[in-house]
Amino acid sequence: MNKIKIMESSVRKWERIINENKSDGGVLDCPPCRIFYFTFCFGCPIAAYTGQKFCKGSPYGRWYWHQLNEHDKIRKKIYCPECLKIATEMRDFMIEIVESMKAQKAER
Numbered sequence: 001m002n003k004i005k006i007m008e009s010s011v012r013k014w015e016r017i018i019n020e021n022k023s024d025g026g027v028l029d030c031p032p033c034r035i036f037y038f039t040f041c042f043g044c045p046i047a048a049y050t051g052q053k054f055c056k057g058s059p060y061g062r063w064y065w066h067q068l069n070e071h072d073k074i075r076k077k078i079y080c081p082e083c084l085k086i087a088t089e090m091r092d093f094m095i096e097i098v099e100s101m102k103a104q105k106a107e108r
């Protein structure tokens, strides 16, 4: 399993949320979650990067609570400038993880 490829598909997921107004399905359509989550969060590159499970330490918590508190809709997607800002941070955070994984791989 190529973890870099998984994280790259996560970058693409957030690109689609930002550019194509797609919705975020959370665990169900998060590429690393689909592989590493199961019933508990284990071995995910995001958790390895932040040192915390369940996407804590990433912008995802802010995205989640902003969606719930401000919009409270079934679909989590971009509704306002704050949504766009957090989604962009999330995309950039995924890119940061991909870059760091590539750098680590190059060191080996």
Ligand SMILES: [Zn+2]
Residues within 6 Å of the ligand: 066, 070, 071, 078, 079, 080, 081, 082, 083, 084
């Ligand atoms: Zn919003």
